[in-house]
Amino acid sequence: MQLKTHMDYQTICRRVEATGMSCRGGFHPTQADQMPAAGQTVIIIGNSGASFWQRFRRGENPGDDPLEDWTRAELTSAANDLGAAVLFPFDGPPYHPIMQWAKKAEAVFPSLYGPLIHPEYGLWHAYRGVLVFADNFDLPAGNPAPNPCITCVDQPCLNTCPVDAVSTGTFNRDACAGYLGSAEGRNCLELGCAARRACPIGAAHLYSADQRHFHMRAFLDNYRRT
Ligand code: SF4
Ligand code: SF4
Structure with a gap:
């Protein structure tokens, strides 16, 4: 593909926001970044909050991986518009x-x-794609905020899970999926992971109940397929 030049960060963000997703900063890649697409400026695309979910839910979205299909269609269209x-x-x-x-x-x-x-955003966000531009253009200064976990005294994410599936640096997928598939696990399946919901950071960006249920259902279905 012949990539366009003379792009700028604000224009890109406006186009991405039309999808319900948002620009999450960028960087100028070096060889160490192992970018598979040639380019001089990289923009990371993600979601947080409800706008993305409302837009996704308005579509038909059939198939085994409707969120992936929707993301691919939306960001491919945006990438084509932006070159x-x-x-x-x-x-x-x-x-x-x-x-x-x-x-x-x-x-x-x-x-x-x-x-x-x-x-x-706390734990209520995700990365959905990466745009790679041929042009080298300015990027906004990063926000030098610290890691919230460093000052989190109670660490409720580590002591909320009813089957101890979450511990520092590890996740017991079998224990979690087993619980989700049981009658006792309906709370996590319907409302989302209790350990994730216990995190005090980003409460204003909590996914909707519908979105949390969708992700838990997808996790369980994927677990059962593999
Ligand atoms: S509850 Fe949230 S902020 Fe606290 S340690 Fe866990 S992930 Fe970090
Ligand atoms: S979904 Fe429930 S069982 Fe799975 S890790 Fe979260 S709290 Fe534990």
């Missing part, structure tokens, strides 16, 4: 090191719960 290449976290194996790239693009940190934690 960018697009990469997805779910394409693989091998998978792109999007978590490493995200840490270069904005202030996110490994959490005691497991996934990257954002100082504002």
Whole structure:
């Protein structure tokens, strides 16, 4: 693909926001970043809060992986409009090191719960794609916020799970899925992971009950398929 030049961060963000997703910072890649698409500026795309979910839910979205299909369609369209290449976290194996790239693009940190934690969104966010531009353009200054886990005294994410599936740096997938599939696990299945909900960071960005249930259902279905 012939990539366009003379792009700027604000224009990209406006186009991405039309999908319900948002720009989550960017960086100028070096060889060490192992970018599979040639380009001089990388923008990370993610979601937080409800706008993305409302837009996804308005579509028909059939298929085994409706969220992946929707994400691919939306971001491919945006990338075509912007003259960018697009990469997805779910394409693989091998998978792109999007978590490493995200840490270069904005202030996110490994959490005691497991996934990257954002100082504002807490655990209620995700990365959905990467746009790669041929042009080298300016990026906004990063937010130098610290890792919230460092000052979290009670660490409720580690002592809330009823089957102790969550501990520092590890996740017992079998224990979690077993509980979710049981009658006792309906609370987690319907309302979302109790350990994740116990985290005090980013409460204003809590996913809707519908979205939390969707993700838990998808996790359980995927577990049973593999
Ligand atoms: S509950 Fe505390 S330790 Fe656990 S992820 Fe949230 S901020 Fe970090
Ligand atoms: S979904 Fe429930 S069982 Fe699974 S890790 Fe979270 S709290 Fe534990």
